[in-house]
Amino acid sequence: MLKKKAGLLTEIALMVFCAFAVRSTLAATFVVPSGSMEPSLMIGDRIVTMNFAYGLSSAQLPFATAPGEHDALSRRLFGRLPARGDVVVFRAPANHREHWVKRVIALPGDRIALEHGRVWLNGRELPWRDRGVGTEILGDGRRAEVERYDEILPNGVTHVLFKRLDDGPLDNLSSFTVPAGHVFVMGDNRDNSADSRVPVAQGGVGLLPVWNLEGHVMARLMGWHDGGPDFGRFGRP
Template sequence: MSETSQAGTKPSRARALAKGIVDIVSILLVVTVAKTALAEPFYVPSGSMEPTLMIGDELLATKFAYGYSTASLPSFVSLPQSERLFGALPKRGDVVVFRWPGDRSQAWVKRVIALPGDHVRLERGTVFINGEAATLTPDGIGQAENEDGSQAPAARYIETLPGGRKHIVFKLTAFNPLDNMSDTVVPAGHVFVMGDNRDNSADSRVALKAGGVGMLPTANLIGRVDAIVGSWDLGMKNQPVWTWPKGLRLSRFFSGVE
């Protein structure tokens, strides 16, 4: 009787183990498919998109907005660039997450300023698209946060792009080498992106070989940033652990991105 009981237990344990493995694999597949097809969270490590995005923000990138390519795979998967399926262009003013062309394992976030075929130039910090100037309306003084937790005063402006999209930008200095750029045509299959912290952003104004983005291939787009799902002040990391909850920026939790 004992032998019969033991013989019956072994297959049961094997079936339970097999079922457990299948369940784990199924969960991983569901998560992978969801992160590939629907949305994926990303963390903001730098201040290049301040004040729209802050260091320590957790973003949610909607992936179906622009179609799918190998860039749409979860961030831990890095494959060569491919064409997009069900592709759609971003709109001017969209905040996007993309694979940096210099290292596709890195995800960067910037704002789309110009689309394929657009003429874009900068004069003294003002963006011109197809000859039309984006308007800059002064909006007081803000505080730009650095990666070390320190802050610096920054002039705030409301920038209105041709077409009417509005967002806030920072200017740290009155004059910056990136404030001027000669007229350039955005090539087919590319977009021109900039950071909202205009004096602290390596973007399409900076060539790829110089550490910037250059013209961004649309195949590198991961998704559109629609929301901030969480935020924590990284300046708290040097404080005692029991004070870390004070660094939660609750007002930014589940907030939209303009």
């Protein structure tokens, strides 16, 4: 009897380990918690990530604890950097129990600055293309009209962003070089995103250690809006 119980417990433990291993190395789903990535991702959108896109790290385990920021990339098995424009899920630097989502704008060694809301990358202003007017869903459910633009990154990746304020509090940033082992991330909703423009001590991301990366967002599966499922949200962010 004891042998049977021990065998059953071993099988259960193995199943739990396999489930964690699959989640940690293959794919995972998350629900978008905020509007910081509008219009690409809306509150309630369910997204799926490819977790081995940037290699494997302990950040992908259920109970992750940061090892420290020094040479973060070396702590990833088969690690590689994301591409500019990748939408990524990561452990929030201030609270590793939280999963945040932003877009990678600059990589280690890139020189980045912001002037009047426009991103300058390695001495060149990222082009914008006017897309008219969009609708931002505010935190209390109200809707507001905002300007929409395509932003074009140096590698040709184009994404839509929202811009509501002229010379808002996050619109200017002195030029600096992104250090090794870190990336600079931003939300597509430029006036409503606590991202790399905001220090960790002030509730933002700051310069994101590569260790914190959990996965590359590959698709929106569906959304949950206005009290019901929205399957029309399926697609790439």
